[in-house]
Amino acid sequence: MLEVRNLCKHYGGVKAVDGASFTVEKGSITALIGPNGAGKTTAFNCISRTATPSGGEVWLDGERIDNLRPHKITAKGLSRTFQISRNLSDMTVIENVIVQSKVHGFGGLFRPAMSRDEKDKAMSILDFLGITRIAFEDGHNLSYGQKKLMDLAALLMSDPKVILLDEPAGGVNPSLMEEIVDRIRALNEKGMTVLIVEHNMDLIMRLSHKVVVMAQGRVICTGTPDIVRKDAQVLDAYLGGVLEEEEA
Numbered sequence: 708m709l710e711v712r713n714l715c716k717h718y719g720g721v722k723a724v725d726g727a728s729f730t731v732e733k734g735s736i737t738a739l740i741g742p743n744g745a746g747k748t749t750a751f752n753c754i755s756r757t758a759t760p761s762g763g764e765v766w767l768d769g770e771r772i773d774n775l776r777p778h779k780i781t782a783k784g785l786s787r788t789f790q791i792s793r794n795l796s797d798m799t800v801i802e803n804v805i806v807q808s809k810v811h812g813f814g815g816l817f818r819p820a821m822s823r824d825e826k827d828k829a830m831s832i833l834d835f836l837g838i839t840r841i842a843f844e845d846g847h848n849l850s851y852g853q854k855k856l857m858d859l860a861a862l863l864m865s866d867p868k869v870i871l872l873d874e875p876a877g878g879v880n881p882s883l884m885e886e887i888v889d890r891i892r893a894l895n896e897k898g899m900t901v902l903i904v905e906h907n908m909d910l911i912m913r914l915s916h917k918v919v920v921m922a923q924g925r926v927i928c929t930g931t932p933d934i935v936r937k938d939a940q941v942l943d944a945y946l947g948g949v950l951e952e953e954e955a
């Protein structure tokens with residue numbers, strides 16, 4: 708469904724992404740993992756076109772999308788969240804959800820005129836995510852985890868086919884993390900394809916069907932969580948320390 712071919716992004720002399728290729732199969736939960744600075748977020752930025760790739764191609768459902776503007780990519784069915792919540796704190800949750808979905812997070816200096824349909828849709832998404840109780844809370848009253856759920860709600864407003872989640876459980880308390888995992892799984896069961904960047908190995912190993920490991924801008928291993936866990940190169944580059952810590 709999503710195919711990344713030889714993707715490159717250079718910042719001056721820094722090869723943030725250096726010829727990365729991988730695919731995300733339709734209906735899968737695919738994880739993109741790797742040590743800090745491996746190029747995961749940059750790859751996300753290039754796929755969603757919030758950064759311009761220096762080279763390579765991105766294909767969605769057989770159509771090349773790396774030359775499209777971000778809102779066109781959203782319209783084709785690909786949406787993403789950001790590592791840092793883009794919460795517009797002077798608005799309520801429901802306003803945030805609607806505004807973010809309209810302006811892709813780069814505007815929103817006004818209170819939105821919300822149509823009845825938009826409100827109904829936003830409320831049903833908040834209901835699905837289990838957060839209707841905070842629909843009319845001000846953004847600045849939310850916990851970090853609730854903001855993550857709000858971002859997820861905003862992303863679902865565009866009816867995406869594939870979603871890119873950048874550290875959805877980062878900094879979230881364990882019980883809310885379980886809720887987020889549960890909701891991602893429920894979305895996937897409804898047919899949503901998911902690409903996820905996350906540092907929490909336990910979450911990745913439980914949730915994903917396939918894992919793509921990046922290091923220094925390149926893909927060094929791809930496989931099921933079990934295969935990736937045992938790959939010598941991955942252990943060497945990254946997982947060794949993490950898994951040894953977990954097993955200790």
Ligand SMILES: Nc1ncnc2c1ncn2[C@@H]1O[C@H](COP(=O)(O)OP(=O)(O)OP(=O)(O)O)[C@@H](O)[C@H]1O
Pocket residue numbers: 718721722723724741742743744745746747748749750
């Ligand atoms: N705008 C930028 N300008 C210059 N260098 C950048 C920029 N964005 C990223 N980099 C560099 O590119 C490399 C990859 O960064 P990136 O944030 O994509 O890694 P990551 O795998 O997402 O890391 P983390 O897990 O810490 O979020 C790093 O060396 C980073 O310093």
